[in-house]
Amino acid sequence: MxxxxxxxxxxxxxxxxxxxxxxxxxxxxxxxxxxxxxxxxIDQERAESAAETLRREGGxxxxxGCDVTAPAAVQALAERTADLGGLGVLAHVAALxxxxxxxxxxxxxxxxxxxxxxxxxxxxxxxxxAAILISxxxxxxxxxxxxxxxxxxxxxxxxLAEKLAAxxxxxxxxxxxxxxxxxxxxxxxxxxxxxxxxxxxxIVSLSPGIIATPMGALEFEKNPRKLQLYAxxxxxxxxxxxxxxxxxxxxxxxKASFITGTDLLVDGGLGGTLAEDRWTARAAHx
Numbered sequence: 001m002x003x004x005x006x007x008x009x010x011x012x013x014x015x016x017x018x019x020x021x022x023x024x025x026x027x028x029x030x031x032x033x034x035x036x037x038x039x040x041x042i043d044q045e046r047a048e049s050a051a052e053t054l055r056r057e058g059g060x061x062x063x064x065g066c067d068v069t070a071p072a073a074v075q076a077l078a079e080r081t082a083d084l085g086g087l088g089v090l091a092h093v094a095a096l097x098x099x100x101x102x103x104x105x106x107x108x109x110x111x112x113x114x115x116x117x118x119x120x121x122x123x124x125x126x127x128x129x130a131a132i133l134i135s136x137x138x139x140x141x142x143x144x145x146x147x148x149x150x151x152x153x154x155x156x157x158x159x160l161a162e163k164l165a166a167x168x169x170x171x172x173x174x175x176x177x178x179x180x181x182x183x184x185x186x187x188x189x190x191x192x193x194x195x196x197x198x199x200x201x202x203i204v205s206l207s208p209g210i211i212a213t214p215m216g217a218l219e220f221e222k223n224p225r226k227l228q229l230y231a232x233x234x235x236x237x238x239x240x241x242x243x244x245x246x247x248x249x250x251x252x253x254x255k256a257s258f259i260t261g262t263d264l265l266v267d268g269g270l271g272g273t274l275a276e277d278r279w280t281a282r283a284a285h286x
Contacts, residue, residue, distance in 0.1 A: 013088025209267025
């Protein structure tokens with residue numbers, strides 16, 4: 001029941017947003033216009049602060065501390081979600097960039113943790129629920145070997161990062177971990193579409209290209225290759241977090257009710273340009 005003097009909206013479905021960073025907050029703000037919001041982050045204080053910000057802005061929001069790589073913490077998140085009435089939307093935004101961690105940590109956070117959250121919340125879905133998992137253009141530009149691909153198809157394996165590192169050897173770098181995890185995330189969405197569909201729910205990935213975020217700015221400083229990619233973007237600019245929120249809002253809405261098990265690429269045309277570059281290189285050697 002509505003409480004006087006509050007922003008509470010018990011009649012709205014719950015959106016669970018994983019990650020209280022800049023892009024996570026852009027997603028949470030947008031979803032808070034039509035949903036109650038649970039903001040989860042590994043830093044509980046940051047999660048609580050994010051929820052307080054949303055409440056000050058008129059939203060109905062709570063914060064929750066959760067390490068997505070810890071099964072017990074993910075189970076606690078699921079229990080809190082159940083207490084709040086079940087899942088309307090999952091927006092999994094949290095991730096580590098190549099400059100932020102080592103190979104194993106990136107695989108665990110960017111793939112294993114995402115799959116753990118999605119699987120724990122699946123039983124709490126209902127008709128019309130949707131999961132939007134933030135992937136990356138980097139996951140599109142990858143063709144792993146068959147042994148690596150088979151490992152990626154078991155994302156919740158607690159030893160996945162170690163098995164991948166053993167298979168890859170010296171190629172197990174943070175940059176490759178990022179692309180591998182995002183590639184695996186898209187495959188996970190495809191593979192889970194039937195399970196979500198059986199409950200009348202949807203699961204999709206959303207792949208940003210070069211987006212103006214604090215994490216992206218760090219990568220520009222640390223990774224010269226990113227500047228080269230930026231120069232190849234047909235729209236000749238970075239995307240904005242608001243543009244990613246636009247795409248996420250669409251995927252979460254009934255307007256996307258027949259979209260599941262696939263990826264939406266929001267990259268200013270860069271993916272297409274890179275595909276044409278690969279074709280041109282192959283043709284030149286034919």
